[in-house]
Amino acid sequence: MTQYALVIDLNVCVGCQACVTSCKQWNTSGWAGPLVDQNPYDEEPSGTFFNRVQTFEVGTFPDTETVHFPKSCLHCEEPPCVPVCPTGASYKRADNGVVLVDYDKCIGCKYCSWACPYGVREVDAQQRVMKKCTLCIERITDGSLPERERKPACVLACPTSARLFGDVHDPASEVSVAIREQGGYPLMPEWGTKPSNHYLPRRKTRRHLDPDEIIRVDNPLRKEDLTTYTDEETLDDVTW
Amino acid sequence: MHPAFSVIFLTTLIGAGQGLFLALYTGQLYALAHLLPEQDPDFYALGSVLALALLAGGLLASFFHLGRPERAWRAASRWRTSWLSREVIVLPIVMACVFAYGLAHGLGWTDPLITIRDTLPLDATLILGALGTLGTFALFVCTAMIYAHVRFLEEWHSPLTVANFTFLGIASGFMLAAAYSAYRGDQLVAFFGTWAVVATLLGMASRLASLARNRRLKPKSTVQTAIGVRHQVIEQLTQGFTGGSFNTREFFHHEAPGTLAAVRWFYLVLVFPLPVALIGIAYVIESPTLPIAAFLIQYLGLIGERWSFFAEARHPQNLYYQRIA
Ligand code: SF4
Numbered sequence: 001m002t003q004y005a006l007v008i009d010l011n012v013c014v015g016c017q018a019c020v021t022s023c024k025q026w027n028t029s030g031w032a033g034p035l036v037d038q039n040p041y042d043e044e045p046s047g048t049f050f051n052r053v054q055t056f057e058v059g060t061f062p063d064t065e066t067v068h069f070p071k072s073c074l075h076c077e078e079p080p081c082v083p084v085c086p087t088g089a090s091y092k093r094a095d096n097g098v099v100l101v102d103y104d105k106c107i108g109c110k111y112c113s114w115a116c117p118y119g120v121r122e123v124d125a126q127q128r129v130m131k132k133c134t135l136c137i138e139r140i141t142d143g144s145l146p147e148r149e150r151k152p153a154c155v156l157a158c159p160t161s162a163r164l165f166g167d168v169h170d171p172a173s174e175v176s177v178a179i180r181e182q183g184g185y186p187l188m189p190e191w192g193t194k195p196s197n198h199y200l201p202r203r204k205t206r207r208h209l210d211p212d213e214i215i216r217v218d219n220p221l222r223k224e225d226l227t228t229y230t231d232e233e234t235l236d237d238v239t240w
Numbered sequence: 241m242h243p244a245f246s247v248i249f250l251t252t253l254i255g256a257g258q259g260l261f262l263a264l265y266t267g268q269l270y271a272l273a274h275l276l277p278e279q280d281p282d283f284y285a286l287g288s289v290l291a292l293a294l295l296a297g298g299l300l301a302s303f304f305h306l307g308r309p310e311r312a313w314r315a316a317s318r319w320r321t322s323w324l325s326r327e328v329i330v331l332p333i334v335m336a337c338v339f340a341y342g343l344a345h346g347l348g349w350t351d352p353l354i355t356i357r358d359t360l361p362l363d364a365t366l367i368l369g370a371l372g373t374l375g376t377f378a379l380f381v382c383t384a385m386i387y388a389h390v391r392f393l394e395e396w397h398s399p400l401t402v403a404n405f406t407f408l409g410i411a412s413g414f415m416l417a418a419a420y421s422a423y424r425g426d427q428l429v430a431f432f433g434t435w436a437v438v439a440t441l442l443g444m445a446s447r448l449a450s451l452a453r454n455r456r457l458k459p460k461s462t463v464q465t466a467i468g469v470r471h472q473v474i475e476q477l478t479q480g481f482t483g484g485s486f487n488t489r490e491f492f493h494h495e496a497p498g499t500l501a502a503v504r505w506f507y508l509v510l511v512f513p514l515p516v517a518l519i520g521i522a523y524v525i526e527s528p529t530l531p532i533a534a535f536l537i538q539y540l541g542l543i544g545e546r547w548s549f550f551a552e553a554r555h556p557q558n559l560y561y562q563r564i565a
């Protein structure tokens with residue numbers, strides 16, 4: 001069974017907000033109507049977003065690290081938000097595991113948002129229904145799009161490729177390999193919600209240089225060179 | 241959580257309505273057993289109208305909670321999994337029972353339909369009242385389980401929530417029954433007042449127990465599990481936006497800690513000791529007005545109690561919305 005999900009690489013994300021704006025742009029212009037804002041250019045702006053990039057500081061100055069942390073619905077495998085919905089407007093698609101809200105059935109009771117520990121459901125103040133990330137359901141299921149565009153808008157927009165998209169139930173998919181080989185982890189595992197989206201941890205980037213990476217042992221110029229050097233510059237010392 | 245007045249009024253009004261209905265029916269059962277004087281049909285009919293009005297008021301308040309009240313009927317569809325859906329179904333059933341109960345009394349349908357073992361004459365009002373009682377308790381459970389079921393709000397996720405809603409609803413309903421009897425000038429004030437005091441004391445025990453439990457709660461989620469970084473010191477620099485959003489409004493009460501403490505003391509005094517004292521004094525000096533005051537004061541306190549119930553619940557999503565850069 002397919003379970004579409006995002007894998008977000010915190011080691012790569014630079015917090016540029018491109019996914020936030022591309023998500024907003026794509027989803028505000030789509031079939032489901034706008035993601036409405038209030039006072040967007042004024043005091044106290046407010047609005048509906050599916051995706052946010054937050055920033056955390058880890059450690060104490062000067063030993064700190066800045067972690068940019070994109071967050072949207074994690075399309076949980078055991079979504080606690082779904083069974084509490086009194087109308088059935090919140091549901092998990094059986095064919096691809098995407099958790100969606102039927103905007104025509106939702107009564108805006110907000111109960112599902114109480115039952116999500118991740119704070120990713122938002123009531124649209126104008127349409128007065130619950131909204132959340134759809135993984136761009138109309139893109140990823142659109143067979144008429146070329147394969148490489150059959151991805152959520154945020155994934156296509158990310159300039160550092162920090163966002164991967166795919167089927168986490170397929171052990172050979174790019175996302176499954178990334179989770180397996182790079183220590184992908186779920187958020188708040190203590191609740192047993194089994195989020196499908198995973199995060200790849202920060203990694204220390206250490207560069208180890210062997211001496212022969214600096215001085216070429218196999219320098220062809222040196223090979224048959226019989227000159228005795230007395231501290232003058234050679235070609236090996238020139239920066240190319 | 242943000243305390244919404246729609247839900248505060250919904251839960252307190254239907255609680256009092258349910259309690260009042262239980263009080264009327266208890267009175268009738270006592271009269272049947274000749275432990276209390278018989279009441280005229282008016283007593284039950286008017287009492288039922290009052291209970292129905294409270295239930296309807298609560299229902300009306302609930303509509304203000306919905307973004308799309310015109311679709312509210314859809315909420316009855318997921319009763320298999322959703323306590324909210326179950327409440328939506330049980331509330332009208334209880335209202336129908338209370339209505340039928342009052343109507344049966346008003347129209348005098350009190351000829352026994354059958355007599356059990358030649359001693360217990362079963363009439364329409366008794367049967368309807370029994371159904372209503374079942375429904376009333378089911379409604380207490382459904383209403384409270386809406387909150388107790390949400391495991392992320394650990395302050396609510398406890399059987400004590402069900403106990404509180406039930407005892408406090410019954411207490412305010414019996415208080416109202418005492419006030420109603422005092423207003424009519426009949427003999428039942430002491431009877432209802434005694435039960436109101438008993439329910440108030442039970443409610444006080446369970447509410448204090450839940451306060452003690454909440455004080456010891458250690459949130460399951462931390463900022464470490466929220467972003468999955470294992471480090472002692474993690475601080476949010478920005479939640480990602482400068483303005484407000486649904487997440488910063490719905491899950492925060494935006495009140496000073498002092499306000500929370502003040503409201504807690506306010507309701508601890510108004511809901512428990514004060515009405516009990518007033519009922520006690522009313523009994524001694526046979527005052528017809530003090531029971532009414534006792535009910536009004538307790539109801540006011542219950543609004544504070546419910547406000548506090550929401551404000552003191554801490555949602556784990558708040559970990560993600562701590563700071564505007
Ligand atoms: S992240 Fe929240 S809204 Fe999304 S599926 Fe999980 S519980 Fe539901």
Ligand code: SF4
Nearest residue numbers: 085106107109110112
């Ligand atoms: S807000 Fe809408 S989607 Fe959420 S529980 Fe209520 S009806 Fe269901």
